[in-house]
Amino acid sequence: MNYRHIYHAGNFADCLKHIVLTRILLHLGKKEKPFFALDTHAGIGLYDLSSDEAQKTGEWQDGIARLLGEKEKGLLGRLTGICAPYLDLVTDLNPEGGLKCYPGSPKIIDRLSRAQDRAFFIEKHPVDVEQLKVNCGRDRRLHVRADDGWVALRSDLPPQERRGLVLIDPPFEQANEYERLVAEFLKGYKRWSTGIYCLWYPIKARREVDQAAGMLKEAGIANSLRAELVIHKLDTAKRLNGTGLFIINPPFTLHDELKLLLPFLAQTLGQTAQRSHLEWICPPD
Numbered sequence: 001m002n003y004r005h006i007y008h009a010g011n012f013a014d015c016l017k018h019i020v021l022t023r024i025l026l027h028l029g030k031k032e033k034p035f036f037a038l039d040t041h042a043g044i045g046l047y048d049l050s051s052d053e054a055q056k057t058g059e060w061q062d063g064i065a066r067l068l069g070e071k072e073k074g075l076l077g078r079l080t081g082i083c084a085p086y087l088d089l090v091t092d093l094n095p096e097g098g099l100k101c102y103p104g105s106p107k108i109i110d111r112l113s114r115a116q117d118r119a120f121f122i123e124k125h126p127v128d129v130e131q132l133k134v135n136c137g138r139d140r141r142l143h144v145r146a147d148d149g150w151v152a153l154r155s156d157l158p159p160q161e162r163r164g165l166v167l168i169d170p171p172f173e174q175a176n177e178y179e180r181l182v183a184e185f186l187k188g189y190k191r192w193s194t195g196i197y198c199l200w201y202p203i204k205a206r207r208e209v210d211q212a213a214g215m216l217k218e219a220g221i222a223n224s225l226r227a228e229l230v231i232h233k234l235d236t237a238k239r240l241n242g243t244g245l246f247i248i249n250p251p252f253t254l255h256d257e258l259k260l261l262l263p264f265l266a267q268t269l270g271q272t273a274q275r276s277h278l279e280w281i282c283p284p285d
């Protein structure tokens with residue numbers, strides 16, 4: 001377990017993942033009924049962008065800092081409404097101005113859930129889980145647990161609320177992580193097929209991503225979306241060229257929001273490439 005998200009917090013991949021997370025949570029909050037959120041690979045919840053680790057890579061400068069810059073220049077245009085909950089949340093965490101604090105997925109769930117909602121944050125790294133407890137564990141609605149997120153997909157589903165979200169955001173440290181992502185998702189889905197699932201994956205080369213999407217298609221998972229942002233040419237598999245999400249049972253408005261959002265993010269965050277891709281793996285029934 002060498003992966004530490006502090007080196008990558010607020011980068012282009014976090015921007016896409018966390019905007020989508022805010023859209024899903026806001027959708028769930030439209031109904032009075034409580035919702036449940038399971039974050040299987042939670043991280044530490046809050047990141048200090050002035051830390052040595054974040055400064056070393058500076059990835060956030062080409063991610064969240066660029067988006068906030070567009071907002072300040074008034075260049076968000078039609079994207080204002082879609083991005084506002086995410087950007088406002090980041091701004092609220094930095095009341096003295098500037099950009100020092102960046103929210104991880106547990107903090108976003110914390111801020112966009114209500115008194116009646118409940119969340120489980122699972123983190124395996126012994127140091128990170130203690131940090132997560134400090135950052136997001138002081139609220140009785142939010143349960144931080146030192147555990148294996150893959151196991152939680154079986155032990156914590158289905159939730160009593162019967163509506164909610166599962167975020168699966170593994171570190172991709174192992175060679176077989178794409179197959180594992182889909183295979184473990186399928187185990188959770190078998191227990192709870194009506195939940196909204198958001199699965200994160202890196203894009204280094206095209207083939208492995210196509211294979212993972214093929215596995216979902218073959219499994220016949222209806223209502224499954226593939227959303228991708230590519231910021232570098234796919235000429236080497238050694239770097240993070242792009243980022244993607246498989247979203248199962250997305251809110252009905254999300255496809256159209258992504259149709260606007262992805263090209264904007266590609267244009268704003270793209271470097272040697274500026275591409276995006278959105279398709280139904282299997283459309284809704």
Ligand code: SAM
Pocket residue numbers: 001003004005017039040041042043044045103104105106122123124125128147148149150169170171
């Ligand atoms: N979801 C977080 C966010 O968006 O802010 C980022 C999570 S980071 C990409 C992946 C996290 O998974 C790391 O903090 C790592 O320690 C943790 N991790 C690795 N293997 C795990 C496992 N089997 N179960 C739970 N957490 C794990």
